Amino acid sequence: MSEQVFKNIIAHCKEYGFVFQSSEIYDGLSAVYDYGQNGVELKRNIREYWWKSMVQMHENIVGLDAAIFMHPKVWKASGHVDGFNDPMIDNKDSKKRYRADVLLEEYQEKYRKKIQKDVEKGRSRFGDDFDEEQFLATNPNVLRNKEKIDYIDNVIKDSLDAGDLNRIRDLILELGIVCPISGTKNWTEVRQFNLMYSTQMSATDDEAEIYLRPETAQGIFVNYLNVQKTGRMKLPFGIAQTGKAFRNEIIARQFIMRMKEFEQMEMQFFVKPGEEMEWYNYWKDQRSKWHHSLGANPGHYRFHDHVKLAHYANAAVDIEYEFPFGFKEVEGIHSRTDFDLGRHAEFSGKKIQYFDPEENKNFTPFVVETSIGLDRMFLVVICESFRTERLENGETRDVLAIHPALAPFKAAILPLTRKDGLPEMARKIMNELKFDFSCYYEEKDSIGKRYRRQDAIGTPYCVTVDHDSLVNNDVTIRHRDTMEQRRVKISELSEILKQEVSMNNLLRTLS
Ligand code: GAP
Numbered sequence: 139m140s141e142q143v144f145k146n147i148i149a150h151c152k153e154y155g156f157v158f159q160s161s162e163i164y165d166g167l168s169a170v171y172d173y174g175q176n177g178v179e180l181k182r183n184i185r186e187y188w189w190k191s192m193v194q195m196h197e198n199i200v201g202l203d204a205a206i207f208m209h210p211k212v213w214k215a216s217g218h219v220d221g222f223n224d225p226m227i228d229n230k231d232s233k234k235r236y237r238a239d240v241l242l243e244e245y246q247e248k249y250r251k252k253i254q255k256d257v258e259k260g261r262s263r264f265g266d267d268f269d270e271e272q273f274l275a276t277n278p279n280v281l282r283n284k285e286k287i288d289y290i291d292n293v294i295k296d297s298l299d300a301g302d303l304n305r306i307r308d309l310i311l312e313l314g315i316v317c318p319i320s321g322t323k324n325w326t327e328v329r330q331f332n333l334m335y336s337t338q339m340s341a342t343d344d345e346a347e348i349y350l351r352p353e354t355a356q357g358i359f360v361n362y363l364n365v366q367k368t369g370r371m372k373l374p375f376g377i378a379q380t381g382k383a384f385r386n387e388i389i390a391r392q393f394i395m396r397m398k399e400f401e402q403m404e405m406q407f408f409v410k411p412g413e414e415m416e417w418y419n420y421w422k423d424q425r426s427k428w429h430h431s432l433g434a435n436p437g438h439y440r441f442h443d444h445v446k447l448a449h450y451a452n453a454a455v456d457i458e459y460e461f462p463f464g465f466k467e468v469e470g471i472h473s474r475t476d477f478d479l480g481r482h483a484e485f486s487g488k489k490i491q492y493f494d495p496e497e498n499k500n501f502t503p504f505v506v507e508t509s510i511g512l513d514r515m516f517l518v519v520i521c522e523s524f525r526t527e528r529l530e531n532g533e534t535r536d537v538l539a540i541h542p543a544l545a546p547f548k549a550a551i552l553p554l555t556r557k558d559g560l561p562e563m564a565r566k567i568m569n570e571l572k573f574d575f576s577c578y579y580e581e582k583d584s585i586g587k588r589y590r591r592q593d594a595i596g597t598p599y600c601v602t603v604d605h606d607s608l609v610n611n612d613v614t615i616r617h618r619d620t621m622e623q624r625r626v627k628i629s630e631l632s633e634i635l636k637q638e639v640s641m642n643n644l645l646r647t648l649s
Pocket of ligand 1: 512
């Protein structure tokens, strides 16, 4: 998929009410997004599919909804206060502090503007014959500037991965980047800056600084004892949670891929020490099935085993998806040993263990974690399902071929005309179906235009009420992907929809 396809996807998400830039009327807030009327439904359905697959399908997994605010010691114990950082640099003349990566990104912006200028020149020179995609792929000036952008991206990534902050400073000097205030290149060393956002818990106590959680997992760890005891849970058992997390990200780009405020769906599975690899493989398999059940091209997914493990992990793998900009992590599965519970026991002074009645002994359970970003999964679903088709009559249509169980609306109820009692009959059908399915009612514009709009938001079925319906009590049902139409009795509609759009069928593929 090309860069242009990704741009089309972003534009489609906005045009059809899936994703908007946050606070757009005030020129937006970088790397923060809002979900519109259709996006919120798709997101809710993905979340529900994940939740049901975890909590409803496993007798030994229960849910939790922990608060975003947590005691500051949580983040000391988890290692985030000391180890969750971004690079900062100061200018010695202006005494101003900058994020080193942002200085570099702003520098890259110059090249992007140059590319934009060249595109505009090309367009005014070639008029209607101008092919932007081809121009971007072949024009030597554009390619040179793209190369410079990529070079900076690669150095940032490689140096951060290697923890080599001197290389980032060298790059700033190499590119001759100056402080916007003093105009000099008199830079300090690059130092680490924490990614967690903080706020004040109390209006009167300046000391009471607390963090917005950068992951939901810690809410599960600190509630391990509460849930285990009140739920009388026996090992192995899991606690699942979905919710917002916040990170002051270094490279916040690529739409909803890397956001400052995002949502995670995490499950911590507590097991006996020594059994963790068996469960790690089980969850690797389960989560893979979950992703594949949604019908994506299998070639678009791959596992990426971590070679360099975090000090507390004894196995880790990423489930990656091939986005238009390459393979990127969507979900992580980590065998986290007893690190988290052990650290919370140490920092809280509480005994956080499990009593095994069979072995008559206490021990700290090991944890296997599955952690997926809801927004990234949303992007997977959109990227996988978006296509522009050329029709036999020469027109094109944009389709979101989303799995019917995840589609924002399951059926659109469309009276062919706005008279002769057709709207009344369509409303009656709508009022019956809406108890079981989210349906969309629409009577404005030609039927063709209405079909196109439903294709674009991924509605799997359009139900058209025409004059024959009044006589025969039947309707035309049109399938989004094949565009095939067939006549069915109104009394059969509910059963047909149930067969096709039910989440149960998806859940059954997991066992
Ligand atoms: N508790 C483990 C944990 O948080 P992570 O790899 O940092 O691990 C898990 O995050 C998932 O959360 C990622 O695989 C990704 O899908 C999502 N994620 C992380 N940072 C994100 C961001 N800034 N924007 C959107 N999603 C993000």
